[in-house]
Amino acid sequence: MNNTRPVWEEKPTAVGLAGKGAVLTVMALVVLIPLWSVLVTSLSSRKTINDAGGMVMVPKGIDASAYVTIFSGGIVTRALWVSTMVTVAGTLVSLTLTVLAAYGLSRPGSVGHRTLLFFFLLTFLIYPGLVPSYLVVTGVGLKDSLWALILPSAISVFNLVVVRGFFQGLPDELLDSARIDGAGEFRILWRIVLPLSRPVIAVVGLFYAVGYWNVWFSALLYIDSNDKFPIQRILQSMILQGQSPNFSGQSLGSLPPTQAIKMAVVMVTVAPIVLVYPFIQRHFVKGVIVGAIKG
């Protein structure tokens, strides 16, 4: 009898384990060290930052004044509120539209579903262009409205395909039995399909939420009022402020925010994603892989 097993089923050797551990440790450090430096710098005094040349690795006391400044009701606080609203509203809108569209497109009997799917997929290949998009957004009166950050990108076709694939993987018998019991399509979707689709909904929801939280280019184009800027617009202008043009009599930048404030804004920007991710992580592989390989 042949007892040879594939190599990945063998018990790993000590060297192999150590090697994997080392590689994973290095990868973790590559991610964590910059984050650590950003955190420490955001909590450092101006002198500590100056001595370190910009980014601090070794903390010398804690100075939370940067966080006090950004949460004291200025433009950063407002931008955080705007981003939160856009993320919550946008994710809800996007998930609703994506689920409804994906369900319809996943049912073979839906009217015109192949044609509709073709048009959806066409947007993968053809981008409408900056100026036409701008004309549409301004034409429908969304200019300088937070809806301009949500509606033009309300459905991501990639996410739609993933969700549709997941829905197609659900056993037809299950849905048929619900139909025999008298359930309509909305009831089937709400009572049967969605409870079974939590992994993919969670993952796609995270994709949407991260997308809305990170919205920057749409805000650059469509938002004119400063009090409607999302946090990424503020972060970008703060981080790149050192590159302002200068003229002999007049430096055109305003008083630069301290490095600590810049890094505090980075932390505040990154924190929600970092905090939410662990709760979604368990759905991640299942949600993406299942949705991707079926359909």
Add this chain to the structure above:
Amino acid sequence: MTPPLAGAATNRRRFLGLTGLSAATVASGGLLTACGEGGGSKGAADDTNKLSGVLPAQGKLPDGIPQPDIASTRPVPDGYKKYPSNLVDVISDKPGGSGKEISAMTPAWGPAPPGLGQNAYLTAVNDELGIPVNFSIQDGLTYADKLNAMLGARDVPELLCVPQWEVEKLPRFADAVEALFEDLTDHLAGDKVNAYPMLATFPTGAWQNAVWNQRLMAIPNPTDGPYPWGLFYRKDLLDAKGLTYPKSIDELLAIGKQVTDTKAGVWAFSDIFAMVQMFHKSPASETGWRLKADGTPEHKYETPEFKAALEVMARIYKDGLVHPDLAASKGGDMKKLMESGRILFMQDGIGAWQGMQAQQQKVTPSFNLQPVPIFSATGGDPLVWGDDKPISYTFVKKGVGKERVEELLRVVNWCSAPFGTKEWHVREYGVEGKHHTMTADGPVKTDLGFKEIANQYFFVSGRSPVVQPWPETPNYVSDLLTYSNEMVKFMETNPWDGIKLEFPATYKSQTVPYEDKITDIVRGRRPLTEFDGLVTEWKTGGGGNEARDFLAKARSDAGK
């Protein structure tokens, strides 16, 4: 040479490329062609010497403005070492009469200030104007993207600021100007400008640049300094090492090696390529052109001076004399490294000097930032890059009606009052006690002042340029003007002086991609041997030959 923003723009372009948005940017550039058919794609040249009927008559400064303490050689502005004790009130009538809100868009670098209704500075100035001006403040680093979309969609505010360096990047801008903005010739030409006496104080050279298609289309914001770049060094740190600033390229390299101490975390330089080019007398007029002995235009890429500078800068990178954070990307925080002494030399705009000195001397009392006088790497007199093109232009939206145009011009006129007037003081410093405090040496902005004032009105106007005093840095005006007046003797002569050029679209659009490739060579990401092939490719694919023909024709058409 591109202005200090070039790096950022390039970074964003690369970022857009990675995210697949480059197609969008390209589309936007292309769609500017929707603004009309014409010569924009092939370039356009206006001989400003033939525009006397279009330009405003030169007016004098208002009575009561004190004489400057330091008189300069133009285009270097005069300077004041003391803030005037008596400010002149030059405009008694409020310029706004309709009460209808004015929409305006201006750039800002750094956190956007609060908007109308939440900004006491805007309230104060709008009260003086007698009309609310509502600013859309857009990030200066991505201003071109916003402009591209707005111009393409023909969606512009009543007053639009377009910085000079964006004009150079926007394809077919002359067509957009004709389609979207009011022709101001009939309002400002000749003696008509007397209705707006503050605008009449602008130098004629600035107005010449505000002409498109032989018509006066914008209000220029005259520059207050001709030099795009300076090489700054930490004098306090060099003094402590017993060293002085370099006076030759060999000394520059020697000092670079001497002060670089990687174990101590200290490197000599930021990216100083523009300065190295200047030291080698590489040309810079009109994006890097000069005339050969036979009168043919020659781009810097084709000159031995540029190639020598390229080799020197590549060696500086290869020898590890540039801080690794700055060598790795164009987005590194050079100023922070300079402030902390992690680098001892940096190339920056001249205006960086005062701000850094004022801020950093509070943290490091001995902090002393000084510019290295320009030297020649090849003998003879040095060559200093510079021009007197305006900082920006203010355009008035087309079709708002004659009365509204006049009201907008009165507002711009108020905002253009010169140094020494009450209007200028309010525009620059807001309300005393709120936005600034008065010291014996002049006004000093408060935290609220820094938060709320972001050059909003400055960018929809102009002023007769001067170098103003700063109480925090009492030696600055003398130091700056000593350096500037010394350097102006060696300022490059522009063979296309008096001709306003809009380069062919291909050349414009290919400038940054080829500069990126040159940057790759400088930083060792491409071999030096590729340079000659790149130049050959640039002449055809990059629009070099087309630009050469265009420049030659522009001179011959102007009778030069």
